[in-house]
Amino acid sequence: MKLSHRITLYSTVTLLVLLLIVNTSIYFLFHHYTMNAELDRAMSQARTVVEAMQTTGNNEDDAGAFIGASVPEGGMIRVVRENSETPIAVTKNIELNGISPEFSPRETTEDITFNEQAYASARSPVIWTDGSIASLELIAPMNTYEETLGILRVILLISSIVILIPSFFAARALSRFILLPVQNLVQTMNQIREEGSFKKIDIDERAKDELAMMGHSFNHMIDLLKKNFDKQKQFVSDASHELKTPLTVICSYARLLKRWGMERPEVLEEAVNAIDSESRRMKEMTNQMLALASGETEETLQVMNVDLCRLTSEIAKKLGTAYQRQVDVQCSEEAVINGDEGKLNQLLFILIDNGLKYSEEGLTVNVKKVDGSQHVEVRDFGIGIPEEDLHSVFERFFRVDKARTRKTGGTGLGLSIAMAIAKSHKGTIKVESEEGKGSVFTLILPEEGLRL
Secondary structure, X not given: OOHHHHHHHHHHHHXXXXXXHHHHHHHHHHHHHHHHHHHHHHHHHHHHHHHHHHHHOOOHHHHHHHHHHHOXXXXXXEEEOOOOOOOEXXXXXXXXXXXXXXXXXXXXXXXXXXXXXXXXXXXXXXXXXXXXXXXXXXXXXXXXXXXXXXXXXXXXXXXXXXXXXXXXXXXXXXXXXXXXXXXXXXXXXXXXXXXXXXXXXXXXXXXXOHHHHHHHHHHHHXXXXXXXXXXXXXXXXXXXXXXXXXXXXXXXXXXXXXHHHOOOHXXXXXXXXXXXXXXXXXXXXXXXXXXXXXXXXXXXXXXXXXXXXXXXXHHHHHHHHHHOOOEEEEEOOOOEEEEEHHHXXXXXXXXXXXXXXXXXXXXXXXXXXXXXXXXXXXXXXXXXXXXXXXXXXXXXXXXXXXXXXXXXXXXXXXXXXXXXHHHHOOOEEEEEEEOOOEEEEEEEEEOOOXXX
């Protein structure tokens, strides 16, 4: 069963049950009060007759005449003695004599049904002509009571139908209104599945209900999926492009070797060097991509006490010698944190190496403590980064100057790996740059680092 049909059926049945409960309560309350009113009226008439009989004396003929004048239409009045004798019984409906007489020494009322007709019976004690206590019984038909209850039943039935029918159609309209965003959501999801494209649902921006929130959440999810899909697509495209270049070089020099390598030693040396260089570059790129895809977490880190000053100085010395440039390291105080020394060594290597690649001058590296965190600032004096590119420098394969990166051998993966390592140590990397004047990359690591 469709959800819209369930909502319609549930709401209609619920309303029907409520109407039955309310109508039944109204009916029985009205029945109770109307019945009591009829019984009180019968008792009032019986008392009036008794009082009149007492004032006229104990003459049986006078009592009979007065009772005959007081008998209600379609009813009966009779005097019942203690031995159930009825010295006087006056009625215009002979059939009522079939009702058994009943003596009562006190005032009582009851409703009785005789020949499918409802009657109100009232008994009141009376002093009979011989001085004994008798019971005057007045039986009156409750025509008004039955007519009123009949009318009430018709009114309740008609009102229930009048309420149920519009409520049924209102429930259908409400279910359609409620489920319209859900149907749009299902339709959009089916289109996404069939067409393989990212689509969002239309939302009334003025709506603030839960359905609108669901729509906004779905659209936000689609945006995230599209963004991640685009990143993945770009990653595959860039990786294919980056790997294609060294493969092309290797293939070209391999063909050159096959054609001239045996006859020309200079070609042999050039080709071997080129193939070796490009193979190393491709291997490095592959390792970097695997490192990014592996998603290193704290559980895989070898945590120990790491002296950032010592580690930074060692890396600066090695890279300064390799690039034949000055890398000045300054440590204001002891900088020891808990972390994976191998990963932090890779991170610092990437930051310092990145600064040397994009600068023709030396670097300054400052290790200092700031507000309970260890900061490592790597400042270069190179080409800088345009302001519009600052937010992209940590994305995979992003390069500020692609031509220069090609010359320096960069892959565009280093800073992405560096940021991943920093985050695995509960830290981050910030960058400040001014185009043409240089950049400052600041590694921020919490002093407590990771747990040993």
